Amino acid sequence: MRVFFAIYKELLILIRDKAGLAILFLMPLTMIIIMALIQDGPFRDYQQAEIKVIFLDQDGDECGKAISQGLNQAGIFKITQAEYSKYDLNNIREEVNKGTYKVGVVVPPGTSLMLQTHISRDISRAFGELTNGPSEDIKDSLHAAIQVIYDPALQASFKKSVQLALDKILDGYQASQSIKVISQHLSQYFPNGNQFNIDTRRFIQLDQKTAVPELQGLSLNSVQHNVPAWTIFGIFFIVLPLAGSIIKEREDGSTLRLRTIPGTSLVVMIGKVLAYLLITLAQFVLMMLAGIFLMPHLGLPALEIGGNLSALLLAVVSIGLAATGLGVLLGTVFKTHQQSSTFAAVSIVILAAIGGIWIPVFVMPEILRKMSVISPLGWSMETFNNLFLRGAGVEEILPEISALTGFFGAMLIMAYFYNKFKVRS
Amino acid sequence: MVQVNNLFKTYKKGFAPALSGVNLTIQKGDFFGLLGPNGAGKTTLISIICGLSPANIGTAYMNETDILRYPEKIKKYYGLVPQDIALYPSLTAEENLRFFGRMYGIPGNTIKSEVDFWLPKMGLSNHRHKKINEYSTGMKRRVNLIAGILHKPSIIILDEPTVGVDVQSRVLILETLKEINSKGTTVIYTSHYLEEAEDLCNRIAIIDKGRIIKEGEPAQLIAQENPCSNLEDLFIKLTGKELRD
Ligand SMILES: Nc1ncnc2c1ncn2[C@@H]1O[C@H](COP(=O)(O)OP(=O)(O)OP(=O)(O)O)[C@@H](O)[C@H]1O
Numbered sequence: 243m244r245v246f247f248a249i250y251k252e253l254l255i256l257i258r259d260k261a262g263l264a265i266l267f268l269m270p271l272t273m274i275i276i277m278a279l280i281q282d283g284p285f286r287d288y289q290q291a292e293i294k295v296i297f298l299d300q301d302g303d304e305c306g307k308a309i310s311q312g313l314n315q316a317g318i319f320k321i322t323q324a325e326y327s328k329y330d331l332n333n334i335r336e337e338v339n340k341g342t343y344k345v346g347v348v349v350p351p352g353t354s355l356m357l358q359t360h361i362s363r364d365i366s367r368a369f370g371e372l373t374n375g376p377s378e379d380i381k382d383s384l385h386a387a388i389q390v391i392y393d394p395a396l397q398a399s400f401k402k403s404v405q406l407a408l409d410k411i412l413d414g415y416q417a418s419q420s421i422k423v424i425s426q427h428l429s430q431y432f433p434n435g436n437q438f439n440i441d442t443r444r445f446i447q448l449d450q451k452t453a454v455p456e457l458q459g460l461s462l463n464s465v466q467h468n469v470p471a472w473t474i475f476g477i478f479f480i481v482l483p484l485a486g487s488i489i490k491e492r493e494d495g496s497t498l499r500l501r502t503i504p505g506t507s508l509v510v511m512i513g514k515v516l517a518y519l520l521i522t523l524a525q526f527v528l529m530m531l532a533g534i535f536l537m538p539h540l541g542l543p544a545l546e547i548g549g550n551l552s553a554l555l556l557a558v559v560s561i562g563l564a565a566t567g568l569g570v571l572l573g574t575v576f577k578t579h580q581q582s583s584t585f586a587a588v589s590i591v592i593l594a595a596i597g598g599i600w601i602p603v604f605v606m607p608e609i610l611r612k613m614s615v616i617s618p619l620g621w622s623m624e625t626f627n628n629l630f631l632r633g634a635g636v637e638e639i640l641p642e643i644s645a646l647t648g649f650f651g652a653m654l655i656m657a658y659f660y661n662k663f664k665v666r667s
Numbered sequence: 668m669v670q671v672n673n674l675f676k677t678y679k680k681g682f683a684p685a686l687s688g689v690n691l692t693i694q695k696g697d698f699f700g701l702l703g704p705n706g707a708g709k710t711t712l713i714s715i716i717c718g719l720s721p722a723n724i725g726t727a728y729m730n731e732t733d734i735l736r737y738p739e740k741i742k743k744y745y746g747l748v749p750q751d752i753a754l755y756p757s758l759t760a761e762e763n764l765r766f767f768g769r770m771y772g773i774p775g776n777t778i779k780s781e782v783d784f785w786l787p788k789m790g791l792s793n794h795r796h797k798k799i800n801e802y803s804t805g806m807k808r809r810v811n812l813i814a815g816i817l818h819k820p821s822i823i824i825l826d827e828p829t830v831g832v833d834v835q836s837r838v839l840i841l842e843t844l845k846e847i848n849s850k851g852t853t854v855i856y857t858s859h860y861l862e863e864a865e866d867l868c869n870r871i872a873i874i875d876k877g878r879i880i881k882e883g884e885p886a887q888l889i890a891q892e893n894p895c896s897n898l899e900d901l902f903i904k905l906t907g908k909e910l911r912d
């Protein structure tokens with residue numbers, strides 16, 4: 243019962259601290275907006291990978307068209323057709339070198355003709371229509387190469403996808419051309435006029451799914467990373483006002499007065515933790531609302547929060563507890579507000595960095611990725627990713643939740659023993 | 668009521684002890700003054716009596732309960748008015764008193780009637796909704812006093828309750844203490860204002876450098892030492908004129 247009055251007192255003090263409230267609510271909100279906008283571009287590069295391609299068709303025949311069509315259908319390239327009369331291989335190389343395009347593709351003249359000649363000869367020979375081997379001049383012309391020019395800064399994985407796409411297009415095109423010619427030849431053997439139309443569609447399809455069916459089509463984007471990330475950061479920032487409030491209470495002498503009231507120090511501390519936990523919940527709700535309703539107004543995708551609200555609540559409470567635990571310890575150990583604020587701010591920024599708040603853990607170097615396991619902000623991020631992207635339930639987030647609540651417990655125990663040791667001396 | 672025997676207290680190893688062998692007996696109904704210069708050990712002695720700080724050697728009892736062994740058990744007997752203002756600066760006087768009252772476990776309507784009684788009595792009825800950080804020193808001291816006596820303890824312990832306040836505030840605070848004492852509440856208070864102690868206290872102890880150097884009724888002590896005409900003369904005679912750290 244007394245704990246309610248302790249919570250009330252704490253909230254009353256918090257509400258009157260306008261600067262503190264601004265830090266707790268406006269700072270993470272601002273960070274969400276700014277970071278989601280800033281990282282929107284880079285996230286698109288990673289996820290949607292639209293590679294800008296300049297395409298020059300000097301062939302002007304079927305092969306050139308097939309390649310152009312194939313690249314368009316691949317869906318990962320943004321194709322610009324270079325005008326035949328204005329461009330040659332050198333211009334294309336310059337364009338790529340300038341960085342306007344990541345890749346240049348040039349189909350040289352006569353490519354279609356070369357392929358046709360080659361196929362016709364081989365098949366005619368197969369049907370016994372040609373008895374002599376190819377003459378030397380034809381043999382030379384049997385080589386043609388599609389010119390592919392890469393931006394030197396293009397990542398290897400992107401080069402690979404360009405290469406794979408072109409290989410697939412060329413393999414398919416050559417196969418279909420071969421079948422066409424074979425069909426024509428076969429028709430000759432069936433004089434009753436039957437046409438051989440061999441279906442060249444592929445009968446084995448790919449059926450692609452995300453491991454979690456409900457999250458089909460959802461992948462990590464700027465909003466999906468930054469909203470939970472800066473919410474966590476904001477939640478952990480309550481360490482500053484919480485530690486400050488403990489120190490201030492000690493300086494103001496209220497702590498001394500409370501110690502003269504039997505069994506009250508603990509009640510007031512519990513009240514403090516619960517009051518700040520309520521604040522973290524309020525922060526969380528505000529940030530999620532911003533993610534869901536504000537982000538689309540900024541031209542960004544809306545936040546998806548998964549379907550498991552009870553698991554989400556459990557996660558937020560665990561994160562809030564971890565943050566308040568740290569606040570209690572720092573408020574106990576540090577003598578002045580200044581010391582604790584500086585230490586808290588610096589350590590939260592560092593823990594945020596290695597915990598994958600600034601940029602996701604998976605793009606960090608190996609050594610930092612390994613270090614991320616020590617950051618409670620990293621555990622929190624992992625929890626949200628599990629809930630939002632992988633559709634996890636309580637069971638799947640149990641390891642992170644246990645780590646967070648364990649951290650809370652460890653902080654309180656350390657604060658308790660520190661206090662005990664200090665009073666004794 | 669309060670009994671202290673051979674109390675020693677050192678804050679840091681190698682430093683002079685804050686208390687070295689203090690003996691003291693305070694009876695029920697006493698208005699007891701603990702007088703001494705800065706750094707004499709008054710606050711230290713009070714925090715031990717209140718069960719807030721351990722001693723190195725010695726025993727201390729409040730209502731026959733061992734303070735040093737069961738510091739939590741004696742806290743229900745007393746109310747402390749600390750030397751420093753112990754209130755939440757961003758809360759109003761009323762909010763502070765309500766909160767501390769609740770922490771003492773006083774029911775809401777009792778708190779309300781107590782607050783309604785005390786705030787006007789201490790001249791604060793027009794300021795009850797003002798935040799403590801907007802108060803003058805004298806006003807803060809008056810609220811600090813109310814917060815320590817709201818739960819009607821049988822012993823009130825005050826550490827320099829009148830330091831830094833004007834004459835009007837001081838008179839009001841002392842009158843109030845006198846009134847409470849006349850109804851049977853034991854009052855223990857520290858001060859270095861001697862004339863105020865001479866008027867109020869039925870017993871005083873003079874403490875210097877961690878030792879009680881005189882204890883008794885003020886008039887008797889003054890009479891014992893010739894040629895002292897008041898407590899201040901006695902104090903100077905006993906503690907000397909050298910400045911304290
Ligand atoms: N927390 C502490 N750590 C170390 N030394 C202390 C501490 N508190 C008090 N002291 C020392 O103990 C001695 C007694 O201090 P105490 O505060 O009890 O004196 P006091 O009589 O209350 O003085 P004042 O009139 O200034 O309030 C002083 O020398 C003081 O410097």
Ligand SMILES: [Mg+2]
Nearest residue numbers: 709710711750
């Ligand atoms: Mg003192």
